[in-house]
Amino acid sequence: MGFEALIKKTIIEAFEEAMQKILSKMEFKFYRNVMNVKEAADYLNVSEKWLRLNLDSIPHFEMAGHKFNREDLDKYRLDKTGRSFRVVRK
Structure with missing residues (x-):
């Protein structure tokens, strides 16, 4: 795995984790x-x-x-x- 692919994978994982935290805190608050x-x-x-x-x-x-x-x-x-x-x- 190249350096760019590793960075891309790390960013995607961090983004998905952050979105899960945000969505879990927003549950039905709308x-x-x-x-x-x-x-x-x-x-x-x-x-x-x-x-x-x-x-x-x-x-x-x-x-x-x-x-x-x-x-x-x-x-x-x-x-x-x-x-x-x-x-x-x-």
Whole structure:
């Protein structure tokens, strides 16, 4: 491998590594209403375990893991009378 090829390979590897770091920090930050499991659990004031155990009743979608829309979670938190409630753990 020549010197120019070695430099080119090193630059490409460094660029790809830097882009991976940037993209991992930007994950879903463009979509402020989209939350991952940890963020949704904090938003609902429940544990991540409780959230995962109750996924069948909580609105979510799957895209590289479970994702939650803030507006859907707000609707989920409203009971039939339209009053907001907090999830209470026993």
